Ligand SMILES: Nc1ncnc2c1ncn2[C@@H]1O[C@H](COP(=O)(O)OP(=O)(O)O)[C@@H](O)[C@H]1O
């Protein structure tokens with residue numbers, strides 16, 4: 540499509556995009572596509588004016604999910620589509636995946652409707668090892684904490700953490716802290732238009748209890764990673780399950796424009812899903828040779844040529 544115009548969507552604290560995404564602009568320009576940054580909650584943006592609107596660094600959405608999804612519903616030609624964002628921004632999809640046979644982290648789900656007392660929470664935490672508390676709707680590793688089961692002090696802080704989230708009406712996930720995250724890290728496998736593209740390794744994000752962080756996300760330490768065949772196979776199964784679960788993909792046969800499958804390693808060495816990112820994943824283009832061009836080519840194809 541000649542003279543196509545697209546928006547790369549960001550947040551008001553990163554109005555010029557994440558530096559990695561900013562490197563896409565000349566790649567689009569080379570293909571005759573005018574790409575520009577646009578802030579999702581900027582009332583002056585005319586979303587109808589774009590041939591495609593691509594969500595990138597909307598990293599402030601989690602505390603404002605309802606508003607964010609209402610925005611997504613209003614935007615025509617959004618990638619990934621609003622219904623996929625609605626499905627993906629609540630980690631309850633992990634429960635659905637587990638039931639569908641995808642290897643997921645064993646999770647205790649604490650729902651606010653149950654009105655758990657601190658004692659109930661105590662009884663639902665693991666008795667041994669370390670564990671994680673995180674909100675089902677959350678991003679950037681914010682409001683997640685790591686606790687020691689056998690320490691009364693740590694358990695007490697964990698109870699207060701979970702209780703606070705539940706009192707705010709939020710669902711809470713409790714998981715065993717997988718020790719391999721400290722040694723091997725977490726693998727992020729990037730899929731562009733449904734095709735596996737490249738991978739990175741991310742070091743452990745949680746050192747201790749939840750603490751208030753003013754940043755958009757916790758600081759990440761990312762390095763190059765060659766995904767194993769087993770990781771790629773597992774990530775492909777995750778992608779297939781997501782496509783089957785989300786009608787906008789299942790019915791159109793179209794894959795998500797972008798996705799990242801985050802895997803960690805279980806005690807037996809097998810890969811297990813930490814999360815699937817279909818909303819606003821960093822895509823780490825600098826770690827995938829040719830990935831910017833492939834991404835831009837996929838976009839051009841969606842623009843009709
Ligand atoms: N069960 C777990 N074991 C070890 N580390 C975990 C676990 N759950 C979360 N983490 C750490 O917390 C980070 C954030 O958790 P994640 O589920 O990916 O949420 P977010 O959507 O905030 O990225 C992960 O990247 C990982 O470092």
Ligand SMILES: [Mg+2]
Pocket residue numbers: 680801814
């Ligand atoms: Mg994550």
